[in-house]
Amino acid sequence: xxxxxxxxxxxxxxxxxxxxxxxxxxxxxxxxxxxxxxxxxxxxxxxxxxxxxxxxxxxxxxxxxxxxxxxxxxxxxxxxxxxxxxxxxxxxxxxxxxxxxxxxxxxxxxxxxxxxxxxxxxxxxxxxxxxxxxxxxxxxxxxxxxxxxxxxxxxxxxxxxxxxxxxxxxxxxxxxxxxxxxxxxxxxxxxxxxxxxxxxxxxxxxxxxxxxxxxxxxxxxxxxxxxxxxx
Amino acid sequence: xxxxxxxxxxxxxxxxxxxxxxxxxxxxxxxxxxxxxxxxxxxxxxxxxxxxxxxxxxxxxxxxxxxxxxxxxxxxxxxxxxxxxxxxxxxxxxxxxxxxxxxxxxxxxxxxxxxxxxxxxxxxxxxxxxxxxxxxxxxxxxxxxxxxxxxxxxxxxxxxxxxxxxxxxxxxxxxxxxxxxxxxxxxxxxxxxxxxxxxxxxxxxxxxxxxxxxxxxxxxxxxxxxxxxxx
DNA sequence: ATAATCCTAGAACGAACGTTCGATAAGCCC
DNA sequence: GGGCTTATCGAACGTTCGTTCTAGGATTAT
Numbered sequence: 001x002x003x004x005x006x007x008x009x010x011x012x013x014x015x016x017x018x019x020x021x022x023x024x025x026x027x028x029x030x031x032x033x034x035x036x037x038x039x040x041x042x043x044x045x046x047x048x049x050x051x052x053x054x055x056x057x058x059x060x061x062x063x064x065x066x067x068x069x070x071x072x073x074x075x076x077x078x079x080x081x082x083x084x085x086x087x088x089x090x091x092x093x094x095x096x097x098x099x100x101x102x103x104x105x106x107x108x109x110x111x112x113x114x115x116x117x118x119x120x121x122x123x124x125x126x127x128x129x130x131x132x133x134x135x136x137x138x139x140x141x142x143x144x145x146x147x148x149x150x151x152x153x154x155x156x157x158x159x160x161x162x163x164x165x166x167x168x169x170x171x172x173x174x175x176x177x178x179x180x181x182x183x184x185x186x187x188x189x190x191x192x193x194x195x196x197x198x199x200x201x202x203x204x205x206x207x208x209x210x211x212x213x214x215x216x217x218x219x220x221x222x223x224x225x226x227x228x229x230x231x
Numbered sequence: 232x233x234x235x236x237x238x239x240x241x242x243x244x245x246x247x248x249x250x251x252x253x254x255x256x257x258x259x260x261x262x263x264x265x266x267x268x269x270x271x272x273x274x275x276x277x278x279x280x281x282x283x284x285x286x287x288x289x290x291x292x293x294x295x296x297x298x299x300x301x302x303x304x305x306x307x308x309x310x311x312x313x314x315x316x317x318x319x320x321x322x323x324x325x326x327x328x329x330x331x332x333x334x335x336x337x338x339x340x341x342x343x344x345x346x347x348x349x350x351x352x353x354x355x356x357x358x359x360x361x362x363x364x365x366x367x368x369x370x371x372x373x374x375x376x377x378x379x380x381x382x383x384x385x386x387x388x389x390x391x392x393x394x395x396x397x398x399x400x401x402x403x404x405x406x407x408x409x410x411x412x413x414x415x416x417x418x419x420x421x422x423x424x425x426x427x428x429x430x431x432x433x434x435x436x437x438x439x440x441x442x443x444x445x446x447x448x449x450x451x452x453x454x455x456x457x458x459x460x461x462x
Numbered sequence: 463a464t465a466a467t468c469c470t471a472g473a474a475c476g477a478a479c480g481t482t483c484g485a486t487a488a489g490c491c492c
Numbered sequence: 493g494g495g496c497t498t499a500t501c502g503a504a505c506g507t508t509c510g511t512t513c514t515a516g517g518a519t520t521a522t
Contacts (some may be wrong), residue, residue, distance in 0.1 A: 026468090045363070047278035051510055061471045063512080072510065128359070130416065132279070171424075171432050174417050175410040182409025185361065193402075201402050209440030257498090282480055292501050294482080303480065 030068045030078075033058050038079055042121035046076055046129040076129060077137040083122045084144045087115045091151070101159040102207065108155055109206070110199040112180050117187065117195045124184045149173065160210075167210055176206050261299045261309075264289045269310055273352035277307055277360040307360060308368040314353045315375045318346050322382065332390040333438065339386055340437070341430040343411050348418065348426045355415045380404065387441075398441050407437050 036057040040049045051072060055062045069075050091111045098104055116123045133141055153173050160169060179202050192198070254262070267288040271280045282303060286293045300306050322342045329335055347354045364372055384404050391400060410433050423429070 029469090045276070045278055047276055048363070050508075052508085062510090063472080064470045066511070067469065070511095132276070167435075168432060171429065172436065174413065175433055175436055178410040178413025179406040180409070182405065182412060186405050198402065201399060202406055204398075205403065205406055205437070205440035207440075209436030209438075260499090281478075283478085293480090294502075295500050297481070298499060301481095 026068070033060070033065065033068055034075070034079055034082065037075055038122050038125055041076065041079070041125045041129065046072075046125070046132050073133065073137060076125070077133055077141065079122065080126050080129075080133070080141050081144070083119065083126050084141065084148070087112070088144065088148055090115065091148075101155070101162045105155050105159055105207065106199070106203050108152055109176070109180065109203045110196065113183070113199045113202070114195040116180065116183055117189075117198075120184055120187070127181050127184060149177070152176070156210075165210060172206075172210055176202075179206065257299075264291070264296065264299055265306070265310055265313065268306055269353045269356055272307065272310070272356045272360065277303075277356070277363050304364065304368060307356070308364055308372065310353065311357050311360075311364070311372050312375070314350065314357050315372065315379070318343070319375065319379055321346065322379075332386070332393045336386050336390055336438065337430070337434050339383055340407070340411065340434045341427070344414070344430045344433070345426040347411065347414055348420075348429075351415055351418070358412050358415060380408070383407070391441075396441060403437075403441050407433075410437065 033054075037049075037054050040053050040057050043049075044053065051062055051065065054075075055065055058065065069078065091108065094107050094111055095104060098107060131138070153169055156169050156173050156176075159165075160167070183198070186192075193201070264285075268280075268285050271284050271288050274280075275284065282293055282296065285306075286296055289296065300309060322339065325338050325342055326335060329338060362369070384400055387400050387404050387407075390396075391398070414429070417423075424432070
């Protein structure tokens with residue numbers, strides 16, 4: 001009967017971060033369950049993970065889980081919302097006071113990758129279970145996502161304006177997201193660089209990619225030349 | 232008892248493309264089922280799609296399906312293998328005879344995007360259900376995937392050598408894959424450009440990105456400067 | 463001490479799951 | 493026309509699914 005409508009910070013209106021060390025006992029317990037659930041969803045996928053898997057991972061009975069949330073779908077919603085809100089919150093903090101357009105784009109990339117690598121599992125659940133949430137839950141997450149995209153688009157547009165560049169912002173931004181989000185499929189902490197280094201490298205590729213240099217020895221726009229068969 | 236061990240071209244040794252218009256009756260029928268299944272997997276995900284969903288989509292009874300393949304997992308395997316083999320085959324065809332390193336990279340991008348947009352659903356199943364296949368099936372698909380990656384890496388390395396560039400090939404290639412593969416999450420044929428145009432734009436971003444121009448007005452390597460908080 | 467509230471678990475619910483069985487036509491060889 | 497093989501089906505198998513019911517131990521308030 002209770003079930004997550006009562007919580008003050010995790011499932012309630014507040015979007016502040018809940019570092020799993022404060023809040024009521026209920027909140028703390030729920031946060032722990034969310035952590036475990038994130039891990040299981042990450043490993044087996046949302047549909048592939050059963051409530052019994054979650055109960056095992058949380059060291060709690062099947063029925064006990066339902067005291068903290070009222071459906072599997074709502075659990076996914078809570079995970080996604082919490083994760084996304086945190087990324088967005090941190091980004092806003094960091095952008096504050098920084099004026100230089102290039103710097104702002106680099107901050108975006110840095111913030112994104114840093115969170116992605118520090119919370120790889122949560123982020124995989126966010127990316128991979130993108131469209132399983134239905135109706136109300138789904139559209140709320142989609143709205144946050146759209147807001148996040150809009151911010152990135154604005155940053156890129158500002159850089160474009162400041163440097164007088166010409167390119168499709170939409171494709172540029174979506175390509176950037178592609179680069180960054182794809183990381184969850186390949187990043188291996190034992191082999192690959194850390195977030196800072198990756199942010200620099202991807203930032204370089206992206207920023208130089210948009211700023212068309214003319215001394216790079218490239219034959220620009222030859223892709224649809226005679227040698228490439230188009231089907 | 233029969234079940235897909237018998238087929239000549241789809242599940243057999245041949246990796247040639249099967250345009251669903253030739254081959255035995257069995258092969259043609261199976262190809263049709265694969266098409267329908269691809270659509271359902273794309274919409275509901277592998278775990279989310281039930282055999283009953285597939286039987287409805289294929290206009291065939293539940294039991295009838297099992298005449299053509301012997302498990303849901305094998306069905307996914309067939310879809311992934313066929314899709315991937317086709318991309319790889321076309322790529323090899325197109326690379327033949329082309330020498331210029333930049334051109335070869337552009338061909339790779341063009342080939343990839345063209346197939347992605349023409350077979351968006353199949354490709355989503357390929358990307359999205361990446362790690363659900365277990366043991367034998369999984370490792371076979373993984374091997375094809377590795378081979379594909381290896382080819383791209385070689386192309387980029389050749390370009391790198393030809394132009395005397397300095398960057399991490401691994402990160403560059405994986406970023407490129409990210410850009411391209413992410414498309415399935417956002418591309419809208421009514422709004423976005425076609426494969427040729429996208430290949431040109433992404434090719435430009437990627438190629439200019441790895442060829443560090445010095446006249447782009449960028450302040451390179453400032454990301455880890457004083458203004459960016461690293462956690 | 464007693465009442466109220468919080469928290470947890472065992473057992474069960476009906477529904478849906480992937481898969482198999484046995485039967486049944488239809489088409490072909492001899 | 494009898495005996496294969498091919499192709500399809502309805503019905504059922506045993507299992508697992510998400511969820512709920514009920515009851516009782518633990519904790520807190522009075």
